[in-house]
Amino acid sequence: MRRAGLRGEISRASEVRVIAILQAIFSGLALGSIYALVALGFNITYNTTKTFNFGQGEFLVAGAFVAVSGLLLFSGKGLTGNLSPEDVTISRYLLAMVLTIVVVGLLGVVLYYAAVRPFVGATSLSWVLSTIGFGIIIQNSALTIWGPSAMVMPSPLGREVIRVGGAGFLPQEVLVLVISILIILCLDWVMRRTKIGKALRAVAQSKNAAVLMGINVSAVIVLAFVVSSSLAGLAGLLIAPITTASVFMGLSLALKAFAAAIVGGLDNPRGCILGGFLLGLLEALIGLWHAELREISVFLMIIIVLVVRPQGLLGQRIVEKV
Amino acid sequence: MKTYPKTHFLGLLAVATIIGVGPIIFDNDFYLHVAFLVGVNYIAAAGLNVLVGHAGQKSLGHAGLFAVGAYTVALLTTRWGWGPWPAFVASGVVAAIFGVVIALPALRVKGPALAMVTIGFGVVVEKVVSEWQDVFQGQQGIYGVLPLTLGDSSFSTREWVWFAGAVGLVLHLMLRALLRGRFGRAFMAVNTAELAAESVGVSVYKFKVLAFVISAVTCGLAGAITAQQNQYISSDFITFNLSIFYLVIVLFGGKSIYGPLLGAIVLTILDATLARWPDAQHFTYGVLLLFSLYAMKDGLAGAIRSAAQFLFPSLREMPTLPKPSERWKLAREEAIKEDQPMLQARGLYKAYGGVVPTNNVDIDLRAGHIHSLIGPNGAGKTTLLNILSGIIPPDKGSIVFNGTDIGALPPNAVCRLGLGRTFQNLKLFNDMSVLDNVKVGLHSRLPGGFGTCLFGLPSAQKSERAATKEALSILTLLGFREMAYQRAGSLPYGLQRRLELARALATHPKLLLLDEPAAGLNPQETHELTDVIKTIKSLGITVLLIEHHMDLVMKISDHVIVLDHGEKIAEGVPAEIQNNPAVIAAYLGVEDDDEEQELDVGEPSDRSIDFSSLSLPGEKYA
């Protein structure tokens, strides 16, 4: 019910503002959940090997494109082509998710053996360059197979904007948020309650002790890379209906996820998750105020947080033993 | 490391000739352009190598500093009518300022967080120049940037190649001179073992900032040269890929002084050549990167050196040691009277949450004496040592050392005043030679500031020769002179401990704090250590040592201080302490007939008890 007159005007304007803020918060949380997934991936490999995949962005790309091709295949359209909204049903989307996890996870195994294992432990930063090099190879393979054009992935939940009050939400944003939170809770449970999770945490704390306890450390580390890569691939699959699948989408997303992990505390999984959501929210809210200042303010804020708390919000301060 | 000054000079001459004559013979503008790019990339990478390779601060944001240099020159010449040469110089200065800006937050963080801070800096600069279009014109760019001129006419492509080459040559000479002397060693020390470096008088803070500033200046100048040669700059030139590219040049080339040159040459030419095959370009780049990392762990320079040493075994020889000179004497500006108060600490208190490792402790150390600090594990001995040497600031209390209040000073300042220390867990500069480790200890005592070293002035060279001489005599004193050129990390454990001691002696301490110098030594080595400590005393150095080897303690100490649970429970001459009931109770618990053991004193027989095996439950403080 609209109240007439000046008071009506003001309440209408503030209503619009509240709606805009709510919309921004929701989009921010959805995007933030993507950052959280990828950040978690960084955390898992960092904890077990003190390295992480600098080419993680390209795994996002791989995930998105593998999913697109998967969906095309399931719709009988071959490996390349255009997806129309009818092709993407929920069951096919879930199948594509499984396909992505498997393929990109396998890619993670290759990454570990080709680009990480030969350089673990070296004090130099060889693993940074080697993972970057591996990422370049992946990006170019994707370019060769799928070309530089962006590919549209229709959302399995359709395009109709969901209207709540005056605010509009994309169904895909809802899906992203729900699936991401499910995965995060699942992983959290696995890490804390299952044997394999404990094994992972043990290896993270001390490899030597883990070996002595009979844990197959190599297998656990490979698993860590599989999980980390799958998370990135999954993130690509989830975000593609919102942004389109493009060979160039990886770098910026991975960079922000990395920033989120560092701000939250790279060695703390819950910190990484927190960092992801925080970053997504921050981006959205600053975007509301001054869109072009978004990236600048986000990175400035990251620098400030690190100066005040170098270990990240939930990270552990490493004290050098004297 | 053997140096080959004649070879180096000839090499320099050869390069200068190529740079000078090449552009005249190969007049093709494209080749000239590639050569110019090699020069620019070298300039940027040479400075970045100091930061990344020598000081160990991996930066992924130096495109931001390139931008600073480029836009300074662009804005000064197009908006404020500056001439091209003053603008060029100004770009270096402004870049140096931004080097400090990026250094300050970077100082606080390590590892991935450092990478993040530098990435953040790079991204912020990139976004500022592309979004703030009123000033920086974003992607449309600023054109009409004034190029450098010779007389009235602006540089031709050939003259740009000469200019870049000249700047590169000068930079090479300066950095080589700088890195071969005490600055180079200091950077390496900061890279390898920061805390140790700080404790021997190297201001970690200053050196990190210096490394950032050097890299900032060279990257800024590279940006300025690029902008002036193109006469155009836009935000498209500033990308994350540029930061990565510079880092790749440095890491691919290796951290030797020739690394950036090799990296710049190979990668620039590769980049230009691969353009012929647009379809294979990127792919090849990625594969090459991976392959080079497998095959060349020390970068291209390292691989060439290994190959050269393999082909010419004479290159592997260590330089010959000069003949031994007179015994090392510690030069003193003023004489220290025996027995005068050396250090007076009052009411030292430190708490970490509920844990109090230091609880209202007073310490008096007298010149010329050997003091020992003993107590069960977890008594707070190392914490006390850390407080005295400046690594941990006390919550309460004062420390006066030789008349100066040192409570608020950083460790390197404390060291300069004459308070040296060794560490319980060895903190050697493992990748440096034994001799260099000791020379780092001499760092604060060597004359020659930044400018002197940068320009390789004779006084710097003289100071370097004196340092070698003194370091060798310290090694002679401690009996392992022949190991001078061995890599510190390859020494057996006992000698490593001795090296730590040698390094501490090199700081010309008046007071030397030794943290469990006998830890892990066998009885023979412990006996030798006793002699060494007596030698140190004879040099006029006051000693405070933490030890668990009771026979060592009782044999050489003039004065023993006992700590337990953070408090001083007794002090006095060894005989008093042995019979002090409070001390006995602290080590062994309340007297129990079955478990009472006797304290042996004097003979190094196998009945002496190593008290480190009788540890009481107690927290271990970091």
Place this chain on the structure above:
Amino acid sequence: MFKKSMLARIVAVAAFATLSIGAAQAQDIKIGYNADQSASGVAELGISGRWAFEAAIEDINKKGGILGRKVVGVVRDDLGAPPKSIQNMTELIDSEKVSAVIGPANSGNALAWLHIPQNKKIPVIVPIATGSDITLRYAKEPQNYIFRVSMVDREQVALLVAYAVKASKSQKIAIIGDSTGYGQGGIKDTTEILKLHGVTPVAVEKFGSKDTDMTSQLNKIRDAGADTVIIYGIADGTAQVLRSMEKINYTPVTLGTWGSLSSLFPRMTGTKLSEQLILAASTTEDSNPQAKMLADRVRTHFPTLTTFPCAAQSYDSVMLLAAAMELAGTTDGPKVAEALEKVSGVQGIIKTYDKPFSKTNHEGLSVSDFYLAKWKDGKTVVRYEDEFTRSITAADLKR
């Protein structure tokens, strides 16, 4: 003896063959192509231009080449980066010794290397980049070596603004553009041309080219009361703007640029939403049979072709260049540039070019070649007409 003469004959034939091959190669005419094909959002434009470039050269060689000599295309990928683009230009001109260059795709790259072909007197025809300044930088020089066959921003904007001022009831018009050089330049041109109509935009907003949510900017535009919005971006950016408009339930008169001719656009917005945009177009593959044939030829190399106009423009650029060289009777730069300003009657894909260039005009396509269009069924672009389009006269096309 028999062997000796046989040997001599073989040597003679071999020598002659080598000399003739060498001579023939020395006679080939090289034309360079320098555009992004792999590294940014415009890569697909660069690729479609490249294959059309190659097709044109093929066609010319089939007809006997230029001045009886074979034409060879030298292709370089500039990775969307100015330093690389500059390097490619020096390589093409100084090392490969091309007689002319076709390119680039990014306006920013063109602005970075314009001075090189101008100083070296090598003609350049720009087949894709639309930044207005590109052909104007050296307009006052005795000979401007930079030409273009593309939908130059200024001309597109003239058409869009002419429509906007007629269709807008409240004369409250807003501009939203991406933050790249393309969007920047477009916003500038739009603001200036609106001023020629006596209109000041009520809001000017920017978005990042990879952004997915422009609701904040659109809210500000809506708050300013705009009933007409001009979007300056390429296909994906424009599509995201429209999706954001849908999110906040805001449907002003929406105008866009040729970037949305890409088939990516309707796929991203969905069929229904794609029909909301009125865009500037010049040619599509259904415009005429030759266009269809070219599109099919390009597709054999580049199956995911989305932006046909770039192919057509690239093809026509080569044709114009060939005609100019024939007219000048030489490949000498200054003479070819002069001839370009005189050629006429050249049959291209987009149209037949009758004296497209002159001393003062280096734009092969102008607003008279453009029309307003809309997407239909998400599959084809069709000419759009309504009361406002019909009321546009030449006088309204101020620029």
